[in-house]
Amino acid sequence: MATVNLWAKDGYMSTPDGNSIYFWGFTGDANRPAQLPGPRIVITQGQEVTVNLTNTLAKPVSIVFPGQRGVLAGGQPVQPQYDAERLVSFADYAPPNGGTVTYTFTAEHPGTYIYESGTYPYRQVPMGLYGGLVVRPADFDADTNKTAYGAGTDTGFDREYLLITGEIDPKLHRAVEQGKACSAGGYRPRYWTVNGRCAPDTMMKDSVPYLPRQPYGSMIMAERGERVLIRYIGAGVQTHPLHPHGNHTRVIAVDGRLLRNGEHDRSYNRFTVLVEPGRTYDQIFRWDGLGYSEQNPIPTILPNLRNMGIGDAGWTLWSGSPYLGQKGDIPVGVVSHNELGEYYFMLHSHAEPQITNWGEFPGGMMSMIAVYPSLSPVVGTLP
Amino acid sequence: MAIIRKRYGATDGWINMPDGSKHYIFGFNDITGIPESGIFEFRGKASLPAPLLEVYEGDEVYITLTNLGFPTRPDLDDTHTIHWHGFPNQIPLWDGVPEVSISVPVGRDFDYYYKPLGPGTYMYHCHFEPVEHIQMGMVGPVIVRPGIEKDPDYQGRRFAYNNTITEFDREVILFLTELDLRPHDMVANAQEFDWTEYSPQYWLINGRSYPDTIKPGEDEGLPFQPLSSVVKAYQGEKVLLRIVNLGFQDHSLQILGIPLKVIGQDAREMRGYNSEDLSQWRNTVYIAPGQTMDVIFTAPAAGKYILYNRSHDKNTVNGTSFGGMVTEIDIL
Numbered sequence: 001m002a003t004v005n006l007w008a009k010d011g012y013m014s015t016p017d018g019n020s021i022y023f024w025g026f027t028g029d030a031n032r033p034a035q036l037p038g039p040r041i042v043i044t045q046g047q048e049v050t051v052n053l054t055n056t057l058a059k060p061v062s063i064v065f066p067g068q069r070g071v072l073a074g075g076q077p078v079q080p081q082y083d084a085e086r087l088v089s090f091a092d093y094a095p096p097n098g099g100t101v102t103y104t105f106t107a108e109h110p111g112t113y114i115y116e117s118g119t120y121p122y123r124q125v126p127m128g129l130y131g132g133l134v135v136r137p138a139d140f141d142a143d144t145n146k147t148a149y150g151a152g153t154d155t156g157f158d159r160e161y162l163l164i165t166g167e168i169d170p171k172l173h174r175a176v177e178q179g180k181a182c183s184a185g186g187y188r189p190r191y192w193t194v195n196g197r198c199a200p201d202t203m204m205k206d207s208v209p210y211l212p213r214q215p216y217g218s219m220i221m222a223e224r225g226e227r228v229l230i231r232y233i234g235a236g237v238q239t240h241p242l243h244p245h246g247n248h249t250r251v252i253a254v255d256g257r258l259l260r261n262g263e264h265d266r267s268y269n270r271f272t273v274l275v276e277p278g279r280t281y282d283q284i285f286r287w288d289g290l291g292y293s294e295q296n297p298i299p300t301i302l303p304n305l306r307n308m309g310i311g312d313a314g315w316t317l318w319s320g321s322p323y324l325g326q327k328g329d330i331p332v333g334v335v336s337h338n339e340l341g342e343y344y345f346m347l348h349s350h351a352e353p354q355i356t357n358w359g360e361f362p363g364g365m366m367s368m369i370a371v372y373p374s375l376s377p378v379v380g381t382l383p
Numbered sequence: 384m385a386i387i388r389k390r391y392g393a394t395d396g397w398i399n400m401p402d403g404s405k406h407y408i409f410g411f412n413d414i415t416g417i418p419e420s421g422i423f424e425f426r427g428k429a430s431l432p433a434p435l436l437e438v439y440e441g442d443e444v445y446i447t448l449t450n451l452g453f454p455t456r457p458d459l460d461d462t463h464t465i466h467w468h469g470f471p472n473q474i475p476l477w478d479g480v481p482e483v484s485i486s487v488p489v490g491r492d493f494d495y496y497y498k499p500l501g502p503g504t505y506m507y508h509c510h511f512e513p514v515e516h517i518q519m520g521m522v523g524p525v526i527v528r529p530g531i532e533k534d535p536d537y538q539g540r541r542f543a544y545n546n547t548i549t550e551f552d553r554e555v556i557l558f559l560t561e562l563d564l565r566p567h568d569m570v571a572n573a574q575e576f577d578w579t580e581y582s583p584q585y586w587l588i589n590g591r592s593y594p595d596t597i598k599p600g601e602d603e604g605l606p607f608q609p610l611s612s613v614v615k616a617y618q619g620e621k622v623l624l625r626i627v628n629l630g631f632q633d634h635s636l637q638i639l640g641i642p643l644k645v646i647g648q649d650a651r652e653m654r655g656y657n658s659e660d661l662s663q664w665r666n667t668v669y670i671a672p673g674q675t676m677d678v679i680f681t682a683p684a685a686g687k688y689i690l691y692n693r694s695h696d697k698n699t700v701n702g703t704s705f706g707g708m709v710t711e712i713d714i715l
Binding site: 154188189190239241243245246247248250263264265266267268269270271272274287288289290292298299300301302303305307308309310312313315316317318322324343344345346350351352353355356358359360361362368 | 443445462466468469471472473474475476477478480481482483484485486487488491492493494495496498510511512513514515517518575576577578579580581631632633648649650651653654655656657659661671672673674
């Protein structure tokens with residue numbers, strides 16, 4: 001039996017171009033501000049879960065759990081809600097200004113899921129009322145049986161990351177802030193987010209103090225050869241073709257369902273995965289490299305670096321060396337954020353206007369995969 | 384295994400649309416073997432798409448990228464790179480992402496090296512300010528041919544992957560992009576475009592809008608758009624379509640009267656973890672930016688068949704019909 005307490009609140013989020021945007025979000029503590037996305041919920045298959053929602057906003061708010069069956073509200077099956085015979089909510093809601101509602105369900109299948117508001121969702125979900133739900137397989141053991149879908153499913157992993165995509169049209173957010181009417185038509189995002197942040201903030205660590213409402217980073221870190229479980233959730237209304245550099249990913253599950261029919265494996269390798277609205281993907285990424293080192297040198301010659309473009313963005317993540325775990329010279333005046341000679345591979349939406357902040361590159365739905373020569377085992381774990 | 388040496392220039396140029404309009408582009412051209420004193424002649428002569436890179440798995444491929452500058456925008460000293468999109472286990476040095484390694488300033492060279500180990504259809508593009516440089520046209524196709532074709536048992540036969548069921552008789556590249564005339568015009572005139580306003584008027588196959596798509600490769604009206612999209616085959620032949628999407632929109636292709644078998648995606652044969660056959664029959668091939676698909680069909684009875692974008696708004700040229708992502712299959 002797991003109990004999750006959530007509060008629906010409002011607040012302001014930051015974008016890297018200096019904008020401050022009003023949003024609605026969930027938080028896991030009555031005394032903490034709203035966050036974007038909501039707290040990660042990690043439970044185990046077969047576990048009964050109780051979610052208590054307290055709504056501090058001036059509008060009704062609910063939570064729906066797509067992919068879960070038999071969800072109860074106040075002990076009864078959740079039902080759509082009507083106001084004067086007009087649909088207002090897909091599920092029982094917590095009334096405004098302090099109302100509460102309690103949902104219970106038992107997670108039937110392991111996998112990656114979304115939870116989100118089902119009340120006026122065309123407005124409340126883009127406002128930020130969404131979060132990620134991870135269900136561990138019943139036989140999960142972080143030390144001896146670390147898999148996404150259970151023993152015997154070929155889904156073992158060494159580290160895992162959850163990336164939730166979203167979009168922001170500031171016009172909608174301003175209208176909600178000012179209590180004005182805003183048509184759902186003409187939706188035109190200016191920001192695209194991963195875990196509620198726009199690049200380059202996506203590459204910052206979890207819980208950095210200057211992003212108090214956006215606690216989750218999206219920098220994927222691993223060692224060479226490790227199996228990295230990357231979970232995608234599409235929380236917006238657009239499609240996003242996410243492309244990791246460095247290698248293909250093996251897509252092992254869609255919408256929390258293992259891609260396997262009995263003995264027939266249906267997983268596949270892709271270099272771009274199209275994340276559709278509401279969909280989730282579980283993938284294994286692994287970078288083994290091509291075996292280059294100072295003992296097995298690259299077959300090309302590094303040019304004089306003063307003649308090359310390095311750090312044009314105002315910074316570089318390059319080490320100055322072609323080799324993993326080595327550092328080389330970086331031209332004077334260029335700031336390198338490289339720590340240990342690690343390699344960086346971009347992970348981004350290939351609908352390229354989505355990697356801008358209101359039209360300005362770099363930004364938006366973009367992060368990096370960092371391959372370190374060695375890395376603490378606590379990096380890349382979900383609570 | 385062969386050693387392949389190429390030299391690509393990065394520069395600008397102009398392309399033509401069937402409504403008579405001209406559009407400013409950035410792009411690559413092939414300057415392999417051109418003496419140093421002659422490369423200046425290639426400034427302002429970028430092609431769309433960029434030259435096809437065609438190699439065998441196991442080849443050692445050296446590409447020198449030379450930044451020739453922009454004659455139309457001499458004030459714009461952007462650097463360039465080559466990003467081989469989808470290359471497995473790449474190292475950052477040759478991955479072409481300026482933020483994590485090296486880019487090439489005007490007048491400089493840089494050597495990329497690839498030893499492709501997986502056959503299939505890939506793409507390459509510049510990764511400097513990619514929203515601008517991709518839309519402006521620095522995009523090209525890559526084909527990695529399978530080693531099985533070099534096996535004496537299969538001499539003279541052609542395959543998409545190392546599996547005899549991927550055999551084909553003819554192949555065509557369908558390289559999909561879009562063109563929004565506003566950023567092209569603004570970049571030509573040293574203005575900044577708000578990329579969140581992106582909304583194209585032209586939808587292109589191999590850099591051309593129908594009816595230019597069915598013109599032959601060499602066409603005096605299309606000097607820098609050298610790739611035809613016309614598909615010609617005899618009845619009963621197997622035709623491989625190598626579809627690449629390097630636009631910013633999802634596209635939905637159909638051929639009226641011809642079912643399509645998707646046998647590869649993202650340069651991987653459609654095979655499961657234990658070699659399960661995952662190929663799929665489709666009437667509609669839905670492809671997102673940054674994806675590639677390998678599709679085989681068997682040429683039906685003689686006649687013309689139309690390939691088009693089922694998002695019918697993309698069968699237009701700046702608002703008028705017919706045009707855009709349309710081409711013709713001629714079965715003889």
